[in-house]
Structures are given as structure tokens and as C-alpha cells.
Amino acid sequence: MALLITDPVFLRLTATGDVNMANFGLIAGLAAFAAGAEARIELVMGEWFADLELGVDWYGSIFGKEFDEVEARTQIRAAIMDTPGAVEVTQIALALDDVTRVLAITWECTVEFTDTAAAGEISLPIAV
Numbered sequence: 001m002a003l004l005i006t007d008p009v010f011l012r013l014t015a016t017g018d019v020n021m022a023n024f025g026l027i028a029g030l031a032a033f034a035a036g037a038e039a040r041i042e043l044v045m046g047e048w049f050a051d052l053e054l055g056v057d058w059y060g061s062i063f064g065k066e067f068d069e070v071e072a073r074t075q076i077r078a079a080i081m082d083t084p085g086a087v088e089v090t091q092i093a094l095a096l097d098d099v100t101r102v103l104a105i106t107w108e109c110t111v112e113f114t115d116t117a118a119a120g121e122i123s124l125p126i127a128v
Contacts, residue, residue, distance in 0.1 A: 033085050033111050033118045040079040041105065041122060055079075063126060067096055067103075076105060085111045101126045 027035065043055035056075045062068050077089045091108040103126060108119045 030111070030114065030116060030118045033083060033109075034120045037080045037083040037086070037107070037109065037118070038120050038122055040082055041076055041107075041120075042124065043079075058124075058126075069094055069096075072103075076107065080107060080109050083109075085113055087112050090117065096126075 026032075041056060044059065045055035045057040046052045048054050056062070056079055062072045062075065072094060073092050076092055076094075080086055080089050087110040089107065089109045091106070093104075093106040095104040096102075097104070103124045105122045105124065106120070108117050111118050
């Protein structure tokens with residue numbers, strides 16, 4: 001079954017993370033893809049009770065003793081590709097600020113329902 005740009009595939013969230021009930025709380029298209037990919041990137045492995053293997057192993061293999069950029073790229077790419085509609089991750093940029101302890105992630109991915117690439121930017125505070 002093909003995924004259409006109009007298919008509602010993710011919940012619309014407010015800036016504070018609450019569900020925005022406009023249009024029954026669902027969004028579609030590139031915005032939905034980006035929201036879904038970012039939710040998968042931000043999910044810490046072991047955080048979701050129904051599948052403890054789901055998520056990125058931020059505090060195990062990535063921020064264990066030292067920041068492992070190769071492992072971070074691998075797991076971020078896997079999280080994005082797990083998003084419905086993902087075709088190919090074309091860019092991942094990581095910038096770790098040792099002073100503020102924030103990891104900035106910028107990504108871009110081609111999707112199956114449009115020629116326009118989906119993109120996102122996330123800043124994750126590192127609390128270990």
C-alpha cells in the first residue's frame with residue numbers, strides 16, 4: 001500500500017508537547033513525517049513499556065564513556081528510516097556543545113510521497 005502525502009500519520013503537537021486537537025489532532029505530509037522521525041530520534045531506548053528495544057540508546061552506547069559520533073549517526077539513521085514513508089537519509093549533521101551539554105541534530109530524508117525532502121532540527125540536552 002502506497003503512502004500518500006495526504007494520509008494522516010502523526011499527532012499534531014503544540015510547542016509544549018500536548019496534542020493539538022485541530023483536525024482531530026492528526027497531521028499529514030512532510031510535517032507528519034518530520035514529527036514522526038523526530039519522535040523516534042528523541043525516544044530513549046527502554047523508555048516505552050510496550051517495546052523496551054525501541055528507541056535510540058543515547059545513554060548506553062552513544063553517551064557511555066565518551067560521545068560516539070559514528071554510533072549516534074547509525075542509530076539516528078535507523079530511527080529516521082523506521083518512519084513510515086522514508087526512502088533514504090541524505091544528510092545527518094551533529095554538533096555537540098560540551099559547555100551547554102546539548103547535542104544539535106540536523107537531518108534530511110527523501111520520502112516516498114513527494115519530491116521535496118523532509119528535514120528536521122533537534123536540540124537534545126544531555127543529562128547523564
